[in-house]
Amino acid sequence: MLPPGRRRGAAVSSGTTLLGLFLLFASTATAAGSVLGLDFGTLNLKAALVKPGIPLEIVLSKDSKRKETAALAFKPNRDSKNQILAEPGKFPERVYGGDALALQGRIPGEVFPNLKLLLGLPADGTSDMIATYNSRYPAVRVEQVEELGTVMIKSSAFVKEEPPWSVQELLAMELANVKRNAEALAGKGSSVDDAVITVPAFYTADERRAIENAASLAGLNVNAIITDGLAVGLDYAKSRTFPEVTKGEKPEYHIVYDMGAGSTTATLLRFQGKSVKDIGRYNKTVQEVAVLGTGWDRTLGGESLNQVVVNDFVHKFLTKPVLKSRGTQEDEIKADGRLMSRLSKDAEKARQVLSANTETTSSFEELMPEIDFRVKLTRADFESLTVDFAERVEGPIKDALAAAKLTMKDIDSIIMFGGAVRTPFVQKQLEKVAGGSAKLRSNVNADESAVFGAAFKAAGLSPSFKVKEIRDSDVAGYAAGMMYQDGGKDRKQPIFAVTSRVGSGAATKQVSFKDKEDFAFSVYQTVDGIDRPVIRVQTNNLTAGVKELNTKYGCTAADVSTKFGIKLSAVNGLPEVVSGTVSCEVEGSAKSGSVMDTAKDWLGLGKKDQEPLGVEDDGPTEEVKAGTSSASKSKSSSTSSSGSSSSSSKVPEKPKKRTESINVAFIVTPQGNPQPAPEELKRMRDRLAAFDKSDHARLDREEALNVLESYTYQVRDFLSNSDYSLVGTDAMRDEISKLLDTTRSFMESPSDVAKATEQVLREKLSGLKKLVEPVKSRRTEETARPEKVAALRESLDQTGKFVEMVREQVDKAATASSKASIIEASKSAEAAAKSAAAPAESSAASDDFDNLEEPDTSSTSTSDAPKYSNPADFSPYSSVDLADLESVYEKVGTWLSEKEAEQAKLKSHEDPVLLVKDIETQASKLSQVMRDLLSKKMRQQQQSKTTSSSKKPASSKSSKTKSSKKSAKSSASTADGAEESASGTKSAKPAFVTINPGDDMPTEEEIMRMVNEAKDQGAETKAAKSKHDEL
Template sequence: MLPPAKAASLLSLLLLTVPHSTLAAVLGLDAGQQNIKATLVKPGIPLEIVLTKDSKRKEAAAVAFKPTLSSDRKSILTGAGQFPERAYGPDALALQGRMPGEVFAGLKPLLGAELQEVGKDWVVDSYKAKYPAVQVEQVNELGTTVFKSMAFEDTEVPWSVEELMAMEFASIKRNAETMAGKGSGVEDVVLTIPPFYTAMEKRSLLRAADLAGLNVMGLVSDGLAVGLDYAKTRTFPDVSKDGKPEHHLVLDMGAGATTATLLRFQGKTVKDIGRFNKTVQEVTVLSTGWDRTLGGDALNEIIVKDYVHKFLTKPVMKSRGIQADEIEKNGRIMSRLWKEAEKSRLTLSANTETISTFEELLPEIDFKTKLSRTEFEKLTEDFAARVAVPINVALAMSKMDYKDLDSVILHGGLIRTPFIQRKLEALVKDPQKLKSNVNADESAVFGAALKAAALSPSFKVKEIRDSDVAGYASGMYFPDGDREKRQGLFTPQSPVGHGAVTKAVSFKNKEDFEFHLYQQIGSADQGIATISTTNLTESVKALKDKFGCEAADVSTKFEARLSPLDGLPEIVSAAVSCNTSAVIPKTGSIGDSVKDFLGFGKKKDQEPLADGEAAEPGPTEDVEASSTTSSSTSGSASPSASKVPEKPKKRIETINIAFTITSRGLPQPSAEETLRMKTRLAAFDASDRARLAREEALNVLEAYTYYVRDFFDNTDYSSVSTVAQRDAVSSLLATTRSWMEDGAEVAKSTEKTLKEKLSGLKKLVEPIQARRKEGEARPEKVKAFKETLEKTDSLMTMVKEQVKDVAKAKSEWAELQSSSSAAAAEAAASASATPAVDTDAEPVDEDAEATASSSPSTSSATAEMPKPTTYSFTPEDLTLISGVYEDVNTWFTGQEAAQGTLAAHEDPVLLTSELEAKEARLQDVMQQLVAKKLRFANEYAGGQERSASSSKKSKTPSKSKTSKSSKTKMGKGKGSATATGKDGSVTPKASKAAEKGKKGPTFITMGADRQMPTEEEILKAVRENGAEDGEGEEAGEKGHDEL
């Protein structure tokens, strides 16, 4: 886990540039000889180590096949399309003691084994010496190393090292997807590789990744990956401002090899968008050095040989005449010795001696030995001298010395060995330069993940421009007459990535030919690819016929570069061209044809018009873009005809060359072979998924049988079941347990069979469980249901009475309306007999007169009006609640009566789930009507207060209009304010008075204590809330008026 400070810096480092829904996670993968580590980069997960299923930060690089054994466990079951169980990591290594021939570990050295510096024989023989039980061989026809497994039929195609590596990669991929979360796919990856990997090893690794379903975005050398991790939180001197670059050497000593990578770190000011500049960090590999065989395994091998030597010196071994071959060719014994040797070496890094004990290393022979650090260092004297070689090579290639280094960054597990620490201190001469400022185990994988994020368009990271080196010299060779000519292209220090150069190579060939790319491995040249042209002959002929080129002027050029993906030389383009001044026929060039098609016109059409010249439409002839001749238009003379003829100019005519690329070196699998491997791996994955599902079903069935066995010990189930029912369960349980004890039958069973047996048991047991559960819960549910039914009945009675009152009030109102109309007619008749008004009298207050004249009739009309506050319910409300009540009550009455006739062991008809559903239906109706009542009452109370306030303020005409308008808006906002509580209660919202600290409103709660509020309680709360809201409004208006 990263320290908090570093984690915080990474969070600010990784910024998303596209929406989360479109983002894909990327992976950094460090595939070592002994362990595999991976780092995930995903939105919300910036640089996090992918944990194994055992929550470990690294996975042992091993995969094993666990054969399916017969019922007597004496033979292995095989068959067409049948796959064994697979194990990974420590689970795989744990099988070495029982089936060492089925465990495939430490596969990395076998990738591209035939074409390595150390040679095919050494690599494969070394692997056989460590794992003698494994059936491994190099098949030249297939171009790979293959493995035979006893878990498959003899006719099964052997498994290639790439397929086995793909299994390990796929396991890591699944762990990463689990960590990324459901629905997140992980496909894009950057892989770390040693700087000494050849083209064949890189291709083999890429093929393994492809078989695992990974898209390799790039390969990064171990040393550069560590450098990227070192640079991600640091800023280096800006060389654009006379800063001095830093030089650090990364020494990586792992399980299989030792590498030294010389790096230059510097800042640089470069052009940014527009007129701005920016400073970027650059990490550049200057040179590398390595020792392929100097690693932890080499030291472990020394300890293993020491164990064998000491074991053979025991008297009992001599008396039995046991030879070294009998031990070294025994897979079980060697796996134990290698495992103990690794443990002893690590122990000696911290302690001065270690004791190893082996019980029955051979039948009836135990072995115990002691190894001291002094003795171990004496055995490894030759290895100590080899530590300096890779460092010296890297420094010499860049013409630097130890004193020029700012530090030596240590990486890998082997650097913790005491004699190596002392050797490094002696080499550097300044112990302060030996730095452990990166995670010695995880720095490389973090750097790979950082590069993956930089290559992905989904992330924006700190801009670090990195550059690797080729590692090996490369070039091309081709036939030149009777001899073969060679041309070097790139040196071991040629840059890959940022700063890489593209080289143009000229050939004299004028007809189709082929040439070869090679990589110089040691003193030998190993072919990489063959390039064959397919249209060179035709292109040269076209240049001669169409453009009048002379044969001597024709030039053939190919552009080559080091691929940014794998660092191997590749051809990116090719062209044949000539420099000519010949006049071409008026047939028009390809360029003019394209211009005319796109609407740009020909060269003549694009010339500016002369003074007084009009643009005339009409057909024109196509001309070559490089031609200086003119064309005429129909009906008028050409503008260029009057111009002075110009001398032909030199121009370059170019035609692209088509070519094919054929891989050389180890044979590469065909498309059909690749499809076969992917299909077989997919079938293996499907078999694993089916096995896991079957095992889960078996575990569930086994656990349920134990539960049912204990089920009969509970006397509570006796009252809800009959003897016959319990006997049926006992019989089926006994049959199921007997079947499960038959290993052969269980081994042949499928997931479907296991689920059917589980379903059979549940079909008999679950009804008994349900009856007990219903019997225990029903009394409480019935009590609560009856209470809700009573409340519904009370509310229904209230609604019924109010509907009745509404009908009565409407009748009375009709009578008042009738009497008011008669009185108005009589008043109008008497008014017509009144004398005319004297116009010379004093002015009359029209408003007062109007009020006085209208108030008597209005008072008589409204004196007996019903109060609408008490009439919120309608006949439709009564129909709604009555219908629901009658329906639920009828159902309950019938079900309760039916339930009363049933015995405890019979299935119930009055279920608690149905009671809950019916009760919820009643509660919904009551809440709906109470909410309507509150809303209506609040609105009416607010209207009454606004009316009273308006009458009061009408005495001040200058303010009445503004105040009325303001209060009307405020009243509308408050009149309908209600809230629903978590328990389903309906309450009005708090008023402003409550918010300001005054006495809050009276809340009405329905549902919390299952008590229905009475009508008087509702109206009282409405009046109190309305009075407080009115005070708040008046206070607010007063304050507004004062302002």
């Protein structure tokens, strides 16, 4: 058996938290994964994706349809005579959905629709579903291989030696196609691996395992399998709040009546709110959706109604005189695959039309050679043909009510779901059952509600999402029990009833056995009165465990108890063994624990007699003894004796008993239909992978063929364009024309194209491009070159002006620096002379604490410091900056002059040396060096102003006021003041000055003003953004 997917605890599987109407995705640092909800119907396959940023969106098909027809076709390879060409190791083309059904008229034996009907059929051949399928699709070669436990289909698109395809493999192809569509919706690089799949309530263990196997082969992990009715219930509940039973309110009861293409089910659901324990001392209200009972009719559906219309068409067709004269029999008509596919398609259309109209007409041109057929069908005729089906409509509802022990008076509404429920006689019967139309509701999407419910469930199981907390539970559907041997006789013990819970609140059955040595038992499922085995359990260390208990604790065989925990899996709803123990009670207290245990006891934690905290979502534990039908329920296996001990403190305590247990190791083997062996499973996966590789190769080849064909038209237009005549010689054009004719001749030969591989097609394309692209490139260069050269020349002129400006500033700075050095030297000499003339006694008599006082700088004359009123005397540029700028300027200018001279010597049909991309590279060098120097100047000016502001001495209040007024006046009257104010802006974004061609080089003041304006805009943007963030 294939892995059933990730398993989660009951508390996680049933619940989730709602923020908003549908979903609020968790804000975590971990990567959130995508999950898929799948409604695998008989006729259509629907999928919904949940991904961060994509809440519950339908996965569209390749044709942008919201549902994909559940059909697959193999389109065989053919030779030049249109005969099927089957070669070893070669795969046909796969076609899905409506495109596959469109091939039924041509190759009916290679189209495989409605494969769900063949899934998980009993290996003993007791099912008549294969005969039903063959009657509907006579051209499909179906056979059941009992050894493999599955239905196999043979295709003529492969060689005879190729093994037939199992239904699981074919379904895996359809699921893989949906998976690819979902990943395309999720976005490039996304992977969709987890899914929740809906199945009918009547699915057996073999059918559920088969769908799990198909999903696994498709690369999907099945997180859960839920019934269609429960999925619709989840979709119904996700936007509603129900009466709270903890307040004494009455729950709601609804029946989901699902009539689809293949079957009909009725699911009775209970909807209620409930107050449960939350974190700490708080409570919270959760919604509960529980299935109480189900009923079904496996063969009542749209396809069976279609077959009634087909049979009517056949009978009327046989009344034609030409067929009577030929003696044509009904069996001959029904054995014709092409004819039956046409009748089936029009029968479905006629049934759908009659849902809204009273009559319809179907016409068939040459249904048989030279025989046309036209037939009229009224709604009255259709209803007379389906009287037997109408009587079966109420059956599933009655079964569901009986299972839940409720009556129709208890039901609030019947929720109609499925395509066939729109049939008029079906609604009439439902009104009859419900006692009128008041209880019939269409408040869910009749086509997509189940897939939305499945996607909601998938999101709830995923740790990447938070959704509304809805605790859901299903029912077993079939009774289950176990078979074992007792005293050499075969025994049976019921374990689960038809209505036993699956999911939230599911009970774990603790089954006690008398066996003290290794033994085996099996669990079965009762289907239609037949006990079908599900799993076999074989213990490994029971004998050793009993011996160990005897050796260590002196337990006798009579004191030893063997128990196994069995529950219904939350993943697939099948019985599973969750635990096995062998134990006995011994006297004496337990051994003293570790230091941590002592600390826990001192704090009141982890005491032996402390009752464990229960989880609201945990189900009860039921004790079952093999050989008895009674079961006792308990929430916990441990009891507290603190009450009795505290009340009788003076009475000597009896020796305490403790339970010593050893886990029993066991092996679980699936039973029922044979499961694929590991080597067979590997063969399936390898063959599917090879098929995928063949599809990719085919798509790549088709793409190469399309590109080559498109390019030949471009070359044809290229040769007729006179603009290219100057950049190419006649010899070049003749060579291109000759190769084009050869290529087009190849393209017009179907046999040559059919034999050509992707590599051959790409080589032909490369050969054409090798001749054509250089000519096109020369024309492109010739057209764009003059404009690019002119732009580069203008940039050189502007750079030259900038070089002169920088050189002037560097020279002025050098002169100013020289003057400052002379003045500083003079001041130093004067200060040294004054210091030498000072009386020595004054220095000796000075107080030791005089140096602690700060000098009074406010009275110091500023005439001693040199003043420079011209700002140009200070330059942020150094001689190194000037040298770098001049170097780039001269190199670019030299390069352009040399390349222009070389290009002038070349002819138009020769490859150019002055390329557009090279011109752009040289222009970027000029722009970069200018940006670097301007940025350097702006940084230094801002640092200089920041430094001068921080070094400004403190002054009195009056001087501050006077200074601020003077600064305000200066700021208002001069550009320098504005420049100073703007330069103090914090966190200003870097500004860039663009010099347009033809403009004069701006002055430094103009450049700084533009930069400051950009800073002000950046500050305003940042302030607005901060305000928005606060909101």
